[in-house]
Amino acid sequence: MFIEVKNAVKQYGSGESLIRAMDGVDFTAEKGEITVILGPSGSGKSTLLNMLGGIDSPDSGLIRIGETELTSQGKSGLSEYRRKHVGFVFQSYNLIPDLTVRENVEVVADISKDPLSIDELLETLNLTKQKHKFPRELSGGQQQRCAIARALVKNPQILLCDELTGALDSKSSRDVLTMLEKINREYKTTIVIITHNEGISGMADRIIRIHDGKIVENSMNSRKLPVSELQI
Numbered sequence: 289m290f291i292e293v294k295n296a297v298k299q300y301g302s303g304e305s306l307i308r309a310m311d312g313v314d315f316t317a318e319k320g321e322i323t324v325i326l327g328p329s330g331s332g333k334s335t336l337l338n339m340l341g342g343i344d345s346p347d348s349g350l351i352r353i354g355e356t357e358l359t360s361q362g363k364s365g366l367s368e369y370r371r372k373h374v375g376f377v378f379q380s381y382n383l384i385p386d387l388t389v390r391e392n393v394e395v396v397a398d399i400s401k402d403p404l405s406i407d408e409l410l411e412t413l414n415l416t417k418q419k420h421k422f423p424r425e426l427s428g429g430q431q432q433r434c435a436i437a438r439a440l441v442k443n444p445q446i447l448l449c450d451e452l453t454g455a456l457d458s459k460s461s462r463d464v465l466t467m468l469e470k471i472n473r474e475y476k477t478t479i480v481i482i483t484h485n486e487g488i489s490g491m492a493d494r495i496i497r498i499h500d501g502k503i504v505e506n507s508m509n510s511r512k513l514p515v516s517e518l519q520i
């Protein structure tokens with residue numbers, strides 16, 4: 289298996305205000321799978337995704353992605369893992385304000401071993417006209433697509449998306465998801481998507497539901513749909 293999470297625990301605060309954001313999470317997924325994570329607000333979805341991306345570490349338990357055991361890495365090991373292998377689309381966009389759309393993508397391509405073509409990627413994400421604009425000159429959806437271009441350009445082994453389509457209308461959501469479907473097919477990229485949109489779970493190989501820091505469902509999707517047939 290490509291993703292392995294074993295008995296991961298993450299607590300915040302203490303005493304009365306103690307929160308178990310992850311309360312003994314076990315989860316595995318195979319290479320090339322699309323996993324969709326669903327669950328109410330505050331249930332621990334972003335916490336789990338941040339751990340898979342090496343941005344945060346659990347208090348106890350094990351996390352392994354591919355060859356890398358994240359839970360035994362120090363700071364520099366984790367940062368190398370993030371740089372080489374992970375594409376992350378955050379709940380907030382995290383664009384660099386002083387760089388244009390193209391430059392935002394270029395800075396990531398420059399430090400990547402095998403980057404995709406920036407102009408092709410921007411074309412696919414329907415951003416060619418916005419190429420030379422700054423983030424403050426873009427709509428929310430355009431900023432989101434630029435963030436996705438940044439995550440994809442390094443052609444990562446694992447792509448982690450937190451509320452990828454939360455700010456998009458259904459047409460743009462479909463375009464972006466079609467793009468992920470294509471990346472997944474062409475490069476066997478392992479993809480994990482957090483969403484509140486049940487319809488998106490139709491495109492998953494694996495569906496995970498989280499409640500109060502616990503995984504309450506981990507099942508394979510017996511009726512996987514192409515993005516064009518999703519009810520979103």
Ligand SMILES: Nc1ncnc2c1ncn2[C@@H]1O[C@H](COP(=O)(O)OP(=O)(O)OP(=O)(O)O)[C@@H](O)[C@H]1O
Pocket residue numbers: 300301307308309327328329330331332333334335336
């Ligand atoms: N840095 C932090 N300090 C304290 N508590 C935190 C921190 N990060 C997350 N939490 C708490 O951990 C719990 C899980 O948060 P998390 O962000 O993982 O939820 P989520 O499922 O992503 O929710 P949403 O759908 O609203 O984004 C919440 O109760 C949250 O308040």
Ligand SMILES: [Mg+2]
Pocket residue numbers: 333334335379450
């Ligand atoms: Mg979240």
